[in-house]
Amino acid sequence: MYSDPNNIEDCINKIKNAPSIGDVKKIMDDLYPTLFITLLDEYSDDYTDLNKNWNTMCDNLKVKKQKIIIFDNYDNDKCTLIKTFAELFTLSGFLVRCKNEIFPCFFCNKALPSKDFYDLIKYKNIINWSPCCIKCKPI
Ligand SMILES: [Zn+2]
Numbered sequence: 001m002y003s004d005p006n007n008i009e010d011c012i013n014k015i016k017n018a019p020s021i022g023d024v025k026k027i028m029d030d031l032y033p034t035l036f037i038t039l040l041d042e043y044s045d046d047y048t049d050l051n052k053n054w055n056t057m058c059d060n061l062k063v064k065k066q067k068i069i070i071f072d073n074y075d076n077d078k079c080t081l082i083k084t085f086a087e088l089f090t091l092s093g094f095l096v097r098c099k100n101e102i103f104p105c106f107f108c109n110k111a112l113p114s115k116d117f118y119d120l121i122k123y124k125n126i127i128n129w130s131p132c133c134i135k136c137k138p139i
Helices: 008-016 021-031 045-061 080-091 115-120
Strands: 036-040 068-071 095-098 102-104 111-113
Touching: 008 021, 008 080, 021 036, 021 080, 036 102, 045 111, 068 080, 080 095, 111 115
Parallel strands: 068 095
Antiparallel strands: 036 068, 102 111
16 A cells, blocks of 8 residues: 655655655656556547546647556545645646556557446436447447
8 A cells, every 4th residue: 555755845855845746756667666547648539528628738738748647546544745746747738647546548559437437427418428439439
């Protein structure tokens, strides 16, 4: 399980003063070598609103849209530092999700919500949950 280090204040100062988001990623990999799982380009075409929300977020922040970052699952209450990492990536145009929320379509590798995450977001009346995109589904 992930938790905050004892010198969390130092760590937060260090990452907030890092020269680039690449440096932030290096510090994160040193502290939490198993946290970062993968990058996905965007959400599946089935979930256009999720992509739209992300576009709006980037427009508001005046940053270029980057990629979806998948983190290992962590406990929100015990991981202030991990939340700070997620925040900094978000401010740089990334969308950060945990692996219990998002997974890649087996066929096209675009992001799909897990069943649990699907139940939380308002898509129930639009499409049924599926383990792959509608257009990728084998006949
Ligand atoms: Zn697909």
